[in-house]
Amino acid sequence: MARGQQKIQSQQKAAEKQAKMKKQAGHSANDQKKAAMAALKSTCAICKALMPDPKTYKQHFENKHPKNELPAELKEV
Template sequence: MARGQQKVQAQQKAAAKAAGKNKKNTGPHARQVAEKSMQFKCKVCMMMIQSAVTYKEHFESKHPKADLPDELKEV
């Protein structure tokens, strides 16, 4: 059993550990952050894509028979 200074240090360490644990749980999840950065959604397969160029490449490679969406004709 710890006494005096050791007890105080153990309490401070436990409090810091608990505060760090709670802090991690309150923040946004990585998936939520990633979904916010996604700007385009494929009309055919509903895949979320970040940029227009990547979206156009995806559409041309994965859905060659489908008509190109209006938003990609300008890119």
């Protein structure tokens, strides 16, 4: 077993390694989440679902809300 100075150095090294791993894991997840939210531009007028583009929004509207009239911004697509 390590004693004295070796033990302290080992604990410091392990703490630095864990801090580095935690920073890498948390940082990339937040960046991905922000990028994904920025890509969602359209919002369904009825159910408030987020869509990345007008084409997907139109498909969603036709499939999920067939009884409702198509919004003006989707008639052009």
